[in-house]
Ligand SMILES: NC(=O)C1=CN([C@@H]2O[C@H](COP(=O)(O)OP(=O)(O)OC[C@H]3O[C@@H](n4cnc5c(N)ncnc54)[C@H](OP(=O)(O)O)[C@@H]3O)[C@@H](O)[C@H]2O)C=CC1
Ligand SMILES: O=C(O)CCC(=O)C(=O)O
């Protein structure tokens with residue numbers, strides 16, 4: 001594999017993987033992408049928290065050597081390329097990286113760089129834990145009942161980007177192809193001449209590796225259930241396939257057996273002996289269930305688009321997207337890019353205003369992924385403490401009684417002080 005032409009920071013070493021196990025040196029090089037919009041505000045606050053927590057936890061023995069790599073507007077302005085090869089190579093070579101949000105225009109323009117990076121590195125699992133921090137304002141009565149981890153398939157579905165724009169030669173060719181080979185289905189297109197088209201590939205292997213990761217997470221973290229969320233009643237061969245392949249994998253690889261005639265199934269956690277239920281839910285019903293009966297759901301395995309919607313909806317239930325973290329992971333190659341669930345929030349760019357919590361908690365996931373559990377735990381403890389002191393960014397302050405609003409950078413200061 002070619003090394004990046006970027007100059008790595010002196011004194012740092014690469015994280016490596018052998019036989020599926022990461023080796024993390026005490027001084028790892030970690031590439032980061034600052035991000036567009038509010039990305040720089042958030043990154044500047046977050047990196048101070050990461051450096052402080054590692055220094056305080058390990059007394060100077062460990063240190064992250066950050067290496068900036070470019071993507072998005074900054075990359076385009078400096079190199080004329082939205083996602084330079086060097087950036088992808090660095091994320092590939094150094095295995096673990098972290099990024100801020102990148103803008104994707106609606107309707108036309110460039111395709112999502114975020115999605116491109118996930119596809120190029122084959123980061124098939126988008127892992128988004130959703131939990132409530134004591135004191136965070138929430139629109140629901142009992143936000144503490146929400147404790148779920150979303151495993152969103154990250155490389156397939158409508159996000160594969162196979163689309164044909166209305167009125168183009170490609171769209172006409174595609175329509176002609178369906179007309180010739182699938183006349184019955186062509187007849188179902190209400191306005192064929194003025195339609196755009198999108199294709200949704202969902203594969204057995206793609207489903208299996210995602211559902212396997214979700215079940216292994218449930219085993220390792222002693223969770224009660226894995227729910228396969230799909231719209232398989234309507235999209236039978238894609239979303240319905242996801243459900244069927246997911247159950248089949250639970251049976252063949254984890255020894256799950258059907259309960260009361262199925263399809264819900266159960267197996268014993270090989271580590272704890274506790275029962276894990278594998279169940280499924282249709283996506284629209286699931287969205288009302290998570291509001292009404294959140295404690296019945298735990299690990300969620302779902303397709304790309306459902307997972308995108310669900311992540312923001314669940315984040316809102318525990319106080320908003322300002323503290324919703326995530327990681328894009330390939331558990332086989334070890335590649336991982338950590339990033340917030342939210343986007344660039346452009347109206348707040350440069351105001352030092354937004355909540356940096358989502359990137360800070362994405363860093364917490366990254367540290368845990370690296371095996372630096374003590375530092376990760378210290379971030380969670382500091383978060384609890386800082387929020388408890390009610391000195392919070394605008395998003396929480398506007399909903400929290402008796403709170404003092406602090407800037408993005410000041411919230412990082414509070415976290416560091418709370419360590
Ligand atoms: N992974 C990525 O890089 C992602 C990129 N995007 C991209 O981001 C751009 C903007 O997307 P948009 O739909 O506006 O969604 P955003 O998530 O950027 O923002 C929507 C709203 O969420 C709230 N919000 C977002 N981030 C924070 C934060 N850190 N602290 C507090 N509140 C926050 C704000 O709410 P309020 O207005 O109530 O204050 C904001 O207006 C698009 O180009 C989109 O494609 C989107 C998602 C992920
Ligand atoms: O890539 C984008 O611009 C949006 C991605 C997104 O919303 C997500 O991954 O949750």
Ligand SMILES: [Mg+2]
Pocket residue numbers: 308309311312341
């Ligand atoms: Mg999203």
